[in-house]
Amino acid sequence: MHAEQSDLVRRAAVHAALAEPVRLAMVDALALQDVSPKELGARLDLPSNLLAHHLGVLERAGLVVRGRSEADRRRSYVRLLPETLDGLVPADVRGLARPSRVVFVCTHNSARSQLAAALWARRSPVPAASAGTRPSPHVHPRTVATARAHGLDLVTGGTAHVRDVLEPGDLVVAVCDNAHEHLDRRSGGTSTDRLHWSVPDPVPADTDAAFEEALTLIRHRVGRLAAAVDTAAPGRPA
Structure with missing residues (x-):
């Protein structure tokens, strides 16, 4: 695939991931801080199955990543990847x-x-x-x-x-x-x-x-x- 076309496909996938109010609200919630999935679900009043679905979509689009807590390895935190949002600007x-x-x-x-x-x-x-x-x-x-x-x-x-x-x-x-x-x-x-x-x-x-x-x-x-x-x-x- 041509590099320019590949960039358009990637940007379209990010736009598609954001074109859902719940996922956009999740990105907004992560704009200034990293949040655990449990905290994110509570903030947006999401049941665990919907939370997992929307997080999966954002992860596949390269918008967020999850990492284990250095203190309590049973906990994880969701982090926004702002460079993906920067990449929405045309090449x-x-x-x-x-x-x-x-x-x-x-x-x-x-x-x-x-x-x-x-x-x-x-x-x-x-x-x-x-x-x-x-x-x-x-x-x-x-x-x-x-x-x-x-x-x-x-x-x-x-x-x-x-x-x-x-x-x-x-x-x-x-x-x-x-x-x-x-x-x-x-x-x-x-x-x-x-x-x-x-x-x-x-x-x-x-x-x-x-x-x-x-x-x-x-x-x-x-x-x-x-x-x-x-x-x-x-x-x-x-």
Whole structure:
């Protein structure tokens, strides 16, 4: 079996094991401490036969192991294997290397890319920048107001063209469809150091609500990417 397919099968088995409320509750109970089967059954009000069944499913999925007590060998304790939960992240995310910088790109570099860089600067120590494929002369006033309302510092006071910003080792995140497709044409669709977030442009609506919605969409994505980057090994593949 191909390694990627094997990884999908393994992850599917873990998801299947967790897709049952009792087993998910068992994993939750083991998140901070090791518990004896008897204690676990009492906590979840499970009869011994159901406890044994659910523990068996979790063991076969590689989520928990049982070990004998060093004090009383008649007792055993169930221990969670958190690395199995970490492995639920897709392989291409687990293989992400920490970039030297993250550059957020939209069309005009006046709204989405500016907010993304500001959110990133708050969330991650990895430096951030922003740029546009057809930059406007200035940052949109509602971008400035939205950033100020959320206590965000815009990374720069102006706009810039992507060709003047990108450097080797950058991870590019296109935060709009136009920029993504423009960059795709330039690279021939072969770039591996770029991500795409399809965030609607708030500028045509030009309302506080539209800018707030864009900020919310970007914030969630920034959080997920920053978590992956924070745990990645330094340096990007050649």
